[in-house]
Amino acid sequence: MALSIPLCLFNRHRPKRGTVAWDGDGYAGRCRHCGVDIVRRSRRLWRRADTAPKNSSD
Ligand SMILES: [Zn+2]
Numbered sequence: 001m002a003l004s005i006p007l008c009l010f011n012r013h014r015p016k017r018g019t020v021a022w023d024g025d026g027y028a029g030r031c032r033h034c035g036v037d038i039v040r041r042s043r044r045l046w047r048r049a050d051t052a053p054k055n056s057s058d
Helices: none
Strands: 027-030 037-042 045-048
Antiparallel strands (some): 027 037
């Protein structure tokens, strides 16, 4: 339903309990909604984990 549509489309995810772990550089986990790997950028702000190597700085 409409309420089940999360903010994932805006790259704002929510971690699922039990999936969050310290990976040495920050907290990483898995989105409870869409299931993608996410990393914590700041407090209460989770973004999709960028696993693709960057060839340019932005
Ligand atoms: Zn998500």
